[in-house]
Amino acid sequence: ILNVEQSPQSLHVQEGDSTNFTCSFPSSNFYALHWYRWETAKSPEALFVMTLNGDEKKKGRISATLNTKEGYSYLYIKGSQPEDSATYLCAFTIRAGKSTFGDGTTLTVKP
Amino acid sequence: EAQVTQNPRYLITVTGKKLTVTCSQNMNHEYMSWYRQDPGLGLRQIYYSMNVEVTDKGDVPEGYKVSRKEKRNFPLILESPSPNQTSLYFCASSLSPRGGDTEAFFGQGTRLTVV
Numbered sequence: 083i084l085n086v087e088q089s090p091q092s093l094h095v096q097e098g099d100s101t102n103f104t105c106s107f108p109s110s111n112f113y114a115l116h117w118y119r120w121e122t123a124k125s126p127e128a129l130f131v132m133t134l135n136g137d138e139k140k141k142g143r144i145s146a147t148l149n150t151k152e153g154y155s156y157l158y159i160k161g162s163q164p165e166d167s168a169t170y171l172c173a174f175t176i177r178a179g180k181s182t183f184g185d186g187t188t189l190t191v192k193p
Numbered sequence: 194e195a196q197v198t199q200n201p202r203y204l205i206t207v208t209g210k211k212l213t214v215t216c217s218q219n220m221n222h223e224y225m226s227w228y229r230q231d232p233g234l235g236l237r238q239i240y241y242s243m244n245v246e247v248t249d250k251g252d253v254p255e256g257y258k259v260s261r262k263e264k265r266n267f268p269l270i271l272e273s274p275s276p277n278q279t280s281l282y283f284c285a286s287s288l289s290p291r292g293g294d295t296e297a298f299f300g301q302g303t304r305l306t307v308v
Contacts, residue, residue, distance in 0.1 A: 086235075114293035125283065126236070128296035171235055175293030179224065179243050180251060183235035 084108055086174045088184035095162050096192050102158045103187040105172030109153035116173040117146055117157055120186070126171060129157075162191045195220045199284050199300035206274055206307055214269045214303050216284030223290035225267035226251070226297075227259065229280040236283065242267055243290045274307040281305075 087106045095101050107115065114133045118126040130139040135150040143160045159166055169186040176182070197218045206212055218225065226241035228251075238251025242261040256278055258270040267286075271278060282303045289295040 088235075113291075116293075116297065118297075125299035125301055126285075126297075128298070131294060131296050133294050173236070177293075179226075179241045179249060179292045181226070181238055181241075181293065182252065183228075183237065185233065185235040 084174065084176060084182045086172065086182050086184040088170075088172055088187050090187060091185070092188040092190070094190045094192065097163060099162050099191075100158070100160045101162055101189065102156050103170055103189075105155045105157070105174075105184055107153050107155075107172075107174040107182075108176070109151060111176040112150045112153075113175040113177055115148055115150075115155050116175070116181070117155070118171040118173065120169045120171055121167075129170075159189070162189070164191045164193050167191045195298070197284055197286050197298050197300040199282075199303050201303060202301060203304050204306070206305070208275055208307055209273050212271050212274060212305075214271075214282060214284075214305070216267045216269065216300055217265050218267075218286040218298070219265065220286065220288070220298065221264065222286035222288050222298075223264070224288070224292035224295075225261065225284065225286045226292065227257070227267070227269050228283045228285065229253065229278075230283065231280050239269070239282075241292065243292065274305075276307050279305060279307050 117129040120126040132148040137148040227239040228236040240259040284300040
């Protein structure tokens with residue numbers, strides 16, 4: 083089982099703060115990196131699929147970068163809002179079909 | 194509406210009683226996968242399928258079986274459930290047969306308790 087690490091494990095910020103989390107993964111045999119947003123009592127929702135070194139993706143106030151050579155991806159949230167409170171998961175795919183998830187970063191945004 | 198549907202949503206069963214959790218998608222996706230989620234951990238892949246009649250093991254396949262006889266359905270079978278299979282289960286699908294390079298859509302989850 084590959085080691086995919088996310089940090090920090092949890093994060094508490096004030097509304098309006100910008101924040102970022104890290105996903106670390108093995109740098110060899112990279113195929114794709116996914117970010118998901120998972121709210122309590124709901125299903126994980128896809129944010130980004132990243133496949134190329136140097137990829138940068140953006141959706142509203144959320145963006146992500148990818149460095150496959152050093153094995154990490156950052157997720158950024160600009161101007162956090164209470165509705166951004168969720169657990170953010172990354173998933174690393176090393177070959178066709180098989181994926182390994184990190185344990186997630188739980189974000190709490192206080193009004 | 195494009196969706197992945199799992200049934201049942203909640204299930205309490207007894208040790209050793211065979212059960213099936215169904216998963217169906219209406220998006221004509223090639224790739225489907227099952228995950229379990231336990232407290233404090235991320236999702237762990239149980240089995241996945243890249244096409245009809247093509248399935249492969251994920252990281253935690255022990256105690257589970259799957260089949261993919263039709264593109265839309267990917268049932269998860271527990272032949273003899275044990276308490277350590279108490280978990281939250283998710284089914285997911287994505288367009289690409291390789292799964293990794295297209296976004297995944299998740300079902301609503303099935304919370305299984307084995308007593």
